[in-house]
Amino acid sequence: MSVVAKLIEIGHLVDPVMEEYLKRNLSKAFEEAVLHQIKTGGKRVRPALTLISCEACGGSKDDAMAAAAAIELTHNYSLILDDIIDHSEFRRNFPTVWKKYGLSTAILVAVHYRESISEALNDTLDPKLFNELLAKTIKILVDGERLDILFEQSGRQDEPYVIENRYKIVTLDDYLDMVYKKTGSLLQTACVFGALSAKASSEIINAFNIYGKNIGNAFQIGDDILDLFGEEKKIGKKVGKDIIEHKMGNILITLTLEEITNKKDRDLLISILRKDRVTDADVSKAIEIISKTNAKKRAENMRDKYVEEAIKAINILPESTAKNLLVELAKFISTREY
Amino acid sequence: MSVVAKLIEIGHLVDPVMEEYLKRNLSKAFEEAVLHQIKTGGKRVRPALTLISCEACGGSKDDAMAAAAAIELTHNYSLILDDIIDHSEFRRNFPTVWKKYGLSTAILVAVHYRESISEALNDTLDPKLFNELLAKTIKILVDGERLDILFEQSGRQDEPYVIENRYKIVTLDDYLDMVYKKTGSLLQTACVFGALSAKASSEIINAFNIYGKNIGNAFQIGDDILDLFGEEKKIGKKVGKDIIEHKMGNILITLTLEEITNKKDRDLLISILRKDRVTDADVSKAIEIISKTNAKKRAENMRDKYVEEAIKAINILPESTAKNLLVELAKFISTREY
Numbered sequence: 001m002s003v004v005a006k007l008i009e010i011g012h013l014v015d016p017v018m019e020e021y022l023k024r025n026l027s028k029a030f031e032e033a034v035l036h037q038i039k040t041g042g043k044r045v046r047p048a049l050t051l052i053s054c055e056a057c058g059g060s061k062d063d064a065m066a067a068a069a070a071i072e073l074t075h076n077y078s079l080i081l082d083d084i085i086d087h088s089e090f091r092r093n094f095p096t097v098w099k100k101y102g103l104s105t106a107i108l109v110a111v112h113y114r115e116s117i118s119e120a121l122n123d124t125l126d127p128k129l130f131n132e133l134l135a136k137t138i139k140i141l142v143d144g145e146r147l148d149i150l151f152e153q154s155g156r157q158d159e160p161y162v163i164e165n166r167y168k169i170v171t172l173d174d175y176l177d178m179v180y181k182k183t184g185s186l187l188q189t190a191c192v193f194g195a196l197s198a199k200a201s202s203e204i205i206n207a208f209n210i211y212g213k214n215i216g217n218a219f220q221i222g223d224d225i226l227d228l229f230g231e232e233k234k235i236g237k238k239v240g241k242d243i244i245e246h247k248m249g250n251i252l253i254t255l256t257l258e259e260i261t262n263k264k265d266r267d268l269l270i271s272i273l274r275k276d277r278v279t280d281a282d283v284s285k286a287i288e289i290i291s292k293t294n295a296k297k298r299a300e301n302m303r304d305k306y307v308e309e310a311i312k313a314i315n316i317l318p319e320s321t322a323k324n325l326l327v328e329l330a331k332f333i334s335t336r337e338y
Numbered sequence: 339m340s341v342v343a344k345l346i347e348i349g350h351l352v353d354p355v356m357e358e359y360l361k362r363n364l365s366k367a368f369e370e371a372v373l374h375q376i377k378t379g380g381k382r383v384r385p386a387l388t389l390i391s392c393e394a395c396g397g398s399k400d401d402a403m404a405a406a407a408a409i410e411l412t413h414n415y416s417l418i419l420d421d422i423i424d425h426s427e428f429r430r431n432f433p434t435v436w437k438k439y440g441l442s443t444a445i446l447v448a449v450h451y452r453e454s455i456s457e458a459l460n461d462t463l464d465p466k467l468f469n470e471l472l473a474k475t476i477k478i479l480v481d482g483e484r485l486d487i488l489f490e491q492s493g494r495q496d497e498p499y500v501i502e503n504r505y506k507i508v509t510l511d512d513y514l515d516m517v518y519k520k521t522g523s524l525l526q527t528a529c530v531f532g533a534l535s536a537k538a539s540s541e542i543i544n545a546f547n548i549y550g551k552n553i554g555n556a557f558q559i560g561d562d563i564l565d566l567f568g569e570e571k572k573i574g575k576k577v578g579k580d581i582i583e584h585k586m587g588n589i590l591i592t593l594t595l596e597e598i599t600n601k602k603d604r605d606l607l608i609s610i611l612r613k614d615r616v617t618d619a620d621v622s623k624a625i626e627i628i629s630k631t632n633a634k635k636r637a638e639n640m641r642d643k644y645v646e647e648a649i650k651a652i653n654i655l656p657e658s659t660a661k662n663l664l665v666e667l668a669k670f671i672s673t674r675e676y
Contacts, residue, residue: 101497101499122469
């Protein structure tokens with residue numbers, strides 16, 4: 001069984017638990033709309049990390065089940081809202097919540113999710129501590145999403161805050177700050193929730209903080225590379241989606257703009273990102289410009305370095321099947337093609 | 339000093355406390371957008387209830403300050419989202435958050451508010467208990483907002499859930515269910531948070547549950563009456579806003595439809611509520627139909643009965659300035675003209 005298959009199997013253990021929290025204080029007439037988001041699937045990587053991290057610290061999966069449910073509910077809460085923000089009509093071949101039920105209903109569903117998260121946190125080992133950590137994590141997620149939007153180079157003409165605060169150029173530091181906030185922080189908290197559920201020492205908590213942050217960076221960099229150089233059949237989406245969505249916050253674009261000396265190419269790449277409507281020819285041209293630089297190689301090296309750092313951090317854990325799974329997962333991020 | 343002036347003065351004590359929680363884990367570049375909502379003012383009735391209820395149970399205002407901040411942040415969180423849902427462009431003469439900053443930013447601001455609520459709850463006497471109660475309350479609020487939307491008789495053509503689930507007729511039971519959920523539950527929790535902060539007995543907690551629910555019903559019924567029979571100058575908004583917004587969930591409309599025997603008038607009133615665009619003449623006609631029934635008198639009696647019930651419930655409290663203020667507040671609801 002592949003590491004991904006194992007992860008998916010473990011992660012899906014939270015499904016009935018999430019459903020239980022979502023059904024609390026829920027009117028029957030609202031149930032279908034509320035459950036839609038979690039029924040659209042997902043790989044459940046984050047709750048799997050919570051459960052496996054708990055085991056790697058000597059706990060059992062049950063010790064971390066409420067915490068894992070809170071983490072995956074948080075992820076789904078953010079997806080419901082991200083889909084509204086990004087006007088996304090489909091996710092994993094299902095209509096998104098706002099598309100299927102309408103904007104008002106989607107907002108109400110999201111609010112309901114957030115309260116189910118609170119209910120789940122109340123069933124963790126230390127509600128006050130878990131609460132504090134998740135509140136901080138979600139505030140960081142909000143800031144990551146804010147930056148991700150501000151890194152876009154066009155669109156959102158009806159959004160005054162975005163128009164006034166858009167970034168003209170995204171540096172590597174800006175990029176890494178955004179990626180930590182948008183991806184790393186929740187992966188980090190997923191792992192830390194597992195370790196806390198097993199009453200791990202502060203040294204081990206710290207190791208999971210480093211592991212989570214580094215796989216987050218590695219994962220997102222990998223995602224950015226696949227967005228431009230993946231195979232459409234494998235990644236299940238159009239190549240160059242980030243360019244079509246005007247995102248300067250893709251590692252390959254950031255590195256290209258940092259490195260490029262040919263002024264004409266530089267200006268052309270930026271102008272493509274700023275076009276109202278990006279064509280397939282524009283995407284090909286942008287990829288051609290990026291391919292002339294060392295951006296891809298450098299990004300792959302960065303990704304692999306983050307994977308190494310992640311693995312090194314959890315070296316202090318005693319040997320176990322769970323630990324091996326965490327190592328395998330990190331390694332998979334370096335080689336994945338989807 | 340009038341009871342309202344006293345309440346406003348006490349309620350505003352939470353302003354710096356709310357600001358402190360909102361500024362936690364907040365980027366400077368996001369601060370203005372986040373603080374906009376609480377800077378637009380508001381009477382701070384809910385946190386005043388929390389602080390006064392705590393005092394009425396022998397506690398001090400400081401004992402309940404974090405709980406009061408959580409309550410008022412919850413109210414403002416719901417307002418940010420309600421304004422999106424209702425396409426409201428102004429609130430108290432200020433542009434609403436989505437209008438001023440854009441939809442995506444408003445959603446992110448709302449999510450940030452929710453985490454500040456969690457942070458405030460963590461500073462209450464019993465985070466787990468307060469957390470549980472507030473999660474339940476917000477889920478109830480969501481359901482109240484859902485019903486309020488479904489009671490509308492027109493509009494929202496782009497919202498499939500609303501179109502499919504709209505109520506054809508709103509009974510008095512439906513109305514009272516919605517009002518408790520949308521208004522009463524948070525007022526109730528505001529009072530209970532105060533009593534809990536003073537470590538009140540379960541008998542007294544129960545008294546506050548009854549007080550809060552009843553002033554909620556009385557307040558909303560009073561609001562509905564003012565919407566159709568208030569003076570525009572005093573209420574600060576157009577008379578008949580509920581009719582313009584197609585709301586069958588106004589007590590006077592509910593009672594009229596329950597009582598009316600003239601089929602022609604009944605059909606006309608419903609058809610006005612279902613018109614795409616409601617004119618001033620339509621509003622006048624609807625008010626004329628309602629005026630021919632006993633709906634207004636009955637609604638006033640209901641309102642006054644709820645006020646009486648509220649006052650009766652807190653009879654068990656020892657005499658104090660705080661208790662008197664709670665009694666005065668309830669009485670004010672029966673006589674207010676704004």
